[in-house]
Amino acid sequence: MAGVIPLGAIGGGSAIADGMPAPGGRDYFKELGLKRFINAAGAYSAFGGARMRPEVVDAMRFAATHKVKMRELHDAVGARIASLAGSESAMVTSGATASIVLGTAACMTLGDEEKMRQLPDTTGMKNEVIIQKKHRYTYDRSLTVAGAKLIEVESEQDVRRLVGDRTAMIFFLKPTQKGDDIPAEAYLRFARELGVPSFCDAATTTPPAVNVVQGVGEGFDLICYSGGKGLRGPYSAGLLLGREDLIRYARRHSAPNDLSIGRGMKVSAEEYLGMLVAFETGLRITEADDFAYKLNRFNTISDMLADVPGVVTQSFVSEGHANELYLDIDWDSDVVNLSKAALMQALREHDPVVEVRAFFFSGDRIHLSATVMDEGEDEIVGSIIRKILLAHS
Numbered sequence: 479m480a481g482v483i484p485l486g487a488i489g490g491g492s493a494i495a496d497g498m499p500a501p502g503g504r505d506y507f508k509e510l511g512l513k514r515f516i517n518a519a520g521a522y523s524a525f526g527g528a529r530m531r532p533e534v535v536d537a538m539r540f541a542a543t544h545k546v547k548m549r550e551l552h553d554a555v556g557a558r559i560a561s562l563a564g565s566e567s568a569m570v571t572s573g574a575t576a577s578i579v580l581g582t583a584a585c586m587t588l589g590d591e592e593k594m595r596q597l598p599d600t601t602g603m604k605n606e607v608i609i610q611k612k613h614r615y616t617y618d619r620s621l622t623v624a625g626a627k628l629i630e631v632e633s634e635q636d637v638r639r640l641v642g643d644r645t646a647m648i649f650f651l652k653p654t655q656k657g658d659d660i661p662a663e664a665y666l667r668f669a670r671e672l673g674v675p676s677f678c679d680a681a682t683t684t685p686p687a688v689n690v691v692q693g694v695g696e697g698f699d700l701i702c703y704s705g706g707k708g709l710r711g712p713y714s715a716g717l718l719l720g721r722e723d724l725i726r727y728a729r730r731h732s733a734p735n736d737l738s739i740g741r742g743m744k745v746s747a748e749e750y751l752g753m754l755v756a757f758e759t760g761l762r763i764t765e766a767d768d769f770a771y772k773l774n775r776f777n778t779i780s781d782m783l784a785d786v787p788g789v790v791t792q793s794f795v796s797e798g799h800a801n802e803l804y805l806d807i808d809w810d811s812d813v814v815n816l817s818k819a820a821l822m823q824a825l826r827e828h829d830p831v832v833e834v835r836a837f838f839f840s841g842d843r844i845h846l847s848a849t850v851m852d853e854g855e856d857e858i859v860g861s862i863i864r865k866i867l868l869a870h871s
Contacts (some may be wrong), residue, residue: 514830516855520802520847525833527706527713529850530752534711537755538748548734548747555750559757560719565694567725569718570705570753571732574681575620576743577702577718582607583624583739584727585647585675585700594731597739598625604646608637608674610659613651617679621649624731624739632659637668647675650698652683666697675699675724681716684708685768685802687760694719700728705749711756715749769803772848775856776805779846782860786867788813804835805846809867816870818844824866832859 507514521528530538552569560568571577586604587593593603607621611630621628626646631637637660641648650665662678669676678698683689685708693701698720705715718728729735733744773793780791788810796802809816818836821844825832835845848856 516830516832516859517850518846518848518855518859519833519835519850521707521710521849523706523713525850528708528710529852530712531710531756531759533759534752534756538712538752541747541751546747551747551750552729552745555754556725558754559717562757562761563690563694563719565719567720567722569725569729569732570745570750571702571716571718572714572743572745572749573706574679574702574704574716575617576732576740577716577728578617578620578677578679579623579743580728580731580740581677581700581702581718581720581724582621582626582647583731584724585677586624586626587727587731589723589727589730594739595737598623600625600627604644606642606644607646608641608648610650612656612659613649613654615651615654618649634660634664634668637665638672641668641672641674645672645674647677647699650676650678652678652680662696669699675721677701682707685760686765687757687763690717690719690757691761700724705753705756709753709756709760712749712752715745715753717753717757772803775848775851775853776803776846778856779805779860779863782857782864783807783867786814786864787871789867802847802849805848807844807846807863814867814871816867818842821863821866825862828862828866830858830862832862 515525517525519525555570556568559570560566571580583594583597586600587597590603596603605626606629607626608629608631609618609621611632614628614630618628629640629645631640637648648665648669650662652662666676668674676698678693678696678701680689680693680701681704683693684703687709690703690709693703700718700720702719703709703717705711705717706713709717718725731738732740733742735741776791776793783789783791786809790808792806794804794806796804822834822836825834835847837843837845846859851859
């Protein structure tokens with residue numbers, strides 16, 4: 479595993495012990511008959527994204543009780559985020575997928591109101607998006623929502639041959655599971671040379687938040703990020719940053735403009751302000767601080783499993799654009815008669831429910847994330863896993 483860190487290498491208390499306090503009054507989830515859920519898997523959408531920082535919650539509460547004109551708020555928040563990121567312009571969207579829809583529509587219509595009203599009918603306009611074959615992925619459907627057609631390429635020669643009068647933009651994904659046939663630098667060079675806007679989906683490349691600044695600095699005309707995962711902002715928010723004119727066109731495609739392709743992709747005042755504060759706060763937190771908090775959680779779990787026969791734990795940093803810290807839990811199957819899949823199922827049947835990361839197609843591994851784990855939940859998770867493993871020892 480890459481970047482192995484000895485547990486306990488970063489000592490002391492958490493620099494960002496930012497778990498949310500238990501709410502007073504009603505337990506709404508309990509009233510609805512929902513089991514308590516501890517997310518030790520990571521900030522996945524299916525699990526509600528990341529835990530928002532307290533500063534973000536405070537900002538959202540403020541926006542919920544203090545009204546302002548939405549366009550003015552959008553202008554002010556966009557300007558502040560752009561300044562922090564080093565971008566010409568920026569906007570808060572209803573998630574990274576919405577950013578792709580709006581950015582694609584902006585590149586297709588370039589502010590032409592007649593064409594904007596016409597979408598998703600693309601008759602008479604540029605509607606082709608160049609995409610590497612290796613970059614096809616689940617969310618590339620968002621590129622076609624406004625009516626675009628995807629044109630696959632596998633080489634630099636393909637790009638030169640296929641970029642033409644119908645090309646609206648070229649699209650780049652990072653990171654990918656399959657790598658790149660054409661690196662980002664070459665893609666950007668082609669975009670500038672051929673006069674075609676470039677768009678990068680970097681939704682999952684945080685934390686740390688400074689990766690947004692670095693991504694903007696690479697020079698894509700548009701780049702997007704998920705707000706509710708690595709940036710720990712509102713679950714249903716995202717960022718779109720880039721050229722001033724393209725961001726302006728993208729805004730015209732979104733709410734509250736009533737004839738836009740993205741009218742339903744509404745962003746609330748709470749999300750505007752929450753996303754700004756999430757980005758501001760994230761930029762102030764170093765990777766060392768973030769890892770210290772997570773290692774404290776992992777130390778607790780590892781200590782609780784230390785005397786379980788055959789069990790080994792190890793922390794490691796994932797490879798890729800986003801530096802994430804995980805805890806790997808493994809055991810000798812001759813000592814603990816339990817499969818990884820069986821452990822996952824037992825955790826899901828427990829009360830509280832616990833979710834972990836599993837890689838059954840890559841070495842049959844179990845990994846834990848502390849990104850969404852609150853203080854005290856590490857003790858609960860460690861206790862549950864210990865109980866299950868001992869029952870099969």
